[in-house]
Amino acid sequence: MPPAPRAPPAPSPPAPPAPSEPDDAAKGVDPGPVRSGRVALIGRPNVGKSTLLNALLGEPIAITSLHPQTTRDTVRGVLTMGETQFVFVDTPGLHEPRTRLGHWMNDTARQAARDADVLVLVVEAPRDGRAPRPVEADLALAGELPQVPTVLAINKVDLLKDKTQLLPLLAAFAGRHTFSATVPISAKRTNGTDRLLREVRELLPVQPFLFEADTLSDQPVRFFVAEFVREQILKQTFQEVPHGVAVIVERFDESGKMPHIEVAVHVAREAHKKILIGAQGQMMKTIGTAARQRVEQMLSRRVHLQIWVRATPGWMDDPARLKELGYS
Ligand SMILES: Nc1nc2c(ncn2[C@@H]2O[C@H](COP(=O)(O)OP(=O)(O)OP(=O)(O)O)[C@@H](O)[C@H]2O)c(=O)[nH]1
Ligand SMILES: [Mg+2]
Numbered sequence: 056m057p058p059a060p061r062a063p064p065a066p067s068p069p070a071p072p073a074p075s076e077p078d079d080a081a082k083g084v085d086p087g088p089v090r091s092g093r094v095a096l097i098g099r100p101n102v103g104k105s106t107l108l109n110a111l112l113g114e115p116i117a118i119t120s121l122h123p124q125t126t127r128d129t130v131r132g133v134l135t136m137g138e139t140q141f142v143f144v145d146t147p148g149l150h151e152p153r154t155r156l157g158h159w160m161n162d163t164a165r166q167a168a169r170d171a172d173v174l175v176l177v178v179e180a181p182r183d184g185r186a187p188r189p190v191e192a193d194l195a196l197a198g199e200l201p202q203v204p205t206v207l208a209i210n211k212v213d214l215l216k217d218k219t220q221l222l223p224l225l226a227a228f229a230g231r232h233t234f235s236a237t238v239p240i241s242a243k244r245t246n247g248t249d250r251l252l253r254e255v256r257e258l259l260p261v262q263p264f265l266f267e268a269d270t271l272s273d274q275p276v277r278f279f280v281a282e283f284v285r286e287q288i289l290k291q292t293f294q295e296v297p298h299g300v301a302v303i304v305e306r307f308d309e310s311g312k313m314p315h316i317e318v319a320v321h322v323a324r325e326a327h328k329k330i331l332i333g334a335q336g337q338m339m340k341t342i343g344t345a346a347r348q349r350v351e352q353m354l355s356r357r358v359h360l361q362i363w364v365r366a367t368p369g370w371m372d373d374p375a376r377l378k379e380l381g382y383s
Contacts, residue, residue: 090259091140092172097164097200099192100124100148102177103210107242108132108145111252116272116279117145118286122297124148125289127160127382129167130282133270139256140264144171149196154371159382173258174205175251176232180212180221180239187220189227197231204258207234208251213241276354277304283349284318284362287342288331296330299323301370301380305363314358316350321367321380328366339364 096104100123108130109115117130130145146167147160168174178193197207207228209221218239225237236254240247266273281302289297299322306317322328332339339362347360370376377383 086138088261089138089263090256090261091142091264092259092262093142093144093170093265094173094175094255094259095144095146095167095171096175096177097146097168097196098148098177099190099196100150102148102179102193103242104148104177105130105145107175107177107208107210107240107248108143110242110245110248111141111143112271114271118282118289120286120289120297122289124150124157124160124298127156129163130272131274132272133266134252135264135266135268135270136252139252139259140266140268141252141255141259142265155374155377156371156382159377168203169201171203172260173255174200174203175208175255176200176205176228176234177208177210178224178228180209180215181224182211182214183216187223189224194227194231197228200232205232205234206251206254206258207237208247209237209239210242212239213244213246277307279353280304280307280316280346280350280360281318283353284320284342284346284360286349287346288320290345291338291342292330296322296327299327299371300331301367301382303380314354314356315361316358317361317363320362320364321370321376322364323366323371324368325366328364331364 096107098104105117105119105126108117109119112132112134116132118125124147126145126147128147132143132145134141134143144167146164149161149164150157152158152161176197179190181187209224212218221239228234228237235258238247238251238254240251281304285300285302288300301321303319304316305319306315308315320331322331330338343360343362347358350358350360367376370380
């Protein structure tokens with residue numbers, strides 16, 4: 056595992072109070088050795104990896120949406136509980152790439168899996184009324200995982216009444232990779248996450264914490280600002296528009312009373328610019344207000360947020376543009 060900084064670069068989003076280990080200490084139970092390490096959440100797009108990260112942290116740091124390929128880059132969230140520090144790494148969903156951006160996203164996810172101490176493969180439970188079969192693409196993914204201790208998390212079990220339908224999945228997945236445990240979860244309802252944490256803890260190396268105990272993420276505020284703007288765009292737009300959007304913070308000036316943040320939103324077509332701005336700028340106003348409120352919540356202070364929309368045709372396949380936009 057690569058060395059990680061003990062102190063995160065400032066500024067970092069505020070951390071919630073660290074939850075403590077269940078009452079083991081009070082009961083006189085030995086909490087065990089100090090363990091820590093990187094835990095990569097891996098899976099197809101839309102299976103709920105980012106929702107799971109947020110549920111585990113108790114803080115919505117990763118953006119989620121109905122659209123597949125919401126997560127573009129790794130999002131790191133640190134959870135310190137008693138003697139355990141989990142450094143969760145949310146990853147882009149592994150998919151059939153159609154652009155250079157898509158290839159880069161897959162490479163990023165695979166690299167995170169190789170760098171991890173523990174993997175959580177997130178798959179979807181079959182839904183009521185459908186055949187209780189695993190998704191072939193999930194099985195293929197299980198088969199190509201690196202030899203890293205892995206827990207299988209079967210998500211969205213809230214959509215399945217008859218839990219015996221999960222049984223055929225267990226055997227199918229066990230045939231593709233060695234799983235230390237299988238945990239049915241509902242990331243959306245925060246069900247099964249305590250058990251998932253217990254199973255992951257057992258697999259973490261015995262080593263000191265990698266970050267200060269109150270760290271929530273080691274990624275800079277700029278990253279989260281760009282993500283929160285993209286999240287609002289994902290909420291407000293459909294079809295090909297959200298897939299062609301890239302957001303970059305161009306200015307973050309803290310010299311005045313209020314931080315002044317300027318953000319550029321790049322769209323893949325000139326026509327998308329109009330859609331995003333909307334009649335009389337109404338759409339951009341809605342996006343800007345919601346994103347600003349989210350940033351203010353994270354920083355616990357008011358900010359001035361200005362958003363510029365630029366048409367940058369073909370950026371998803373242009374190596375120089377991808378680099379400028381942070382995808383390299
Ligand atoms: N019913 C139900 N829906 C869920 C659950 N977990 C996630 N979802 C929904 O699934 C959709 C995708 O969730 P994300 O967390 O963005 O999925 P992801 O795996 O991070 O997707 P990518 O970033 O595209 O790879 C969202 O609409 C979530 O609300 C769950 O436990 N139950
Ligand atoms: Mg995601």
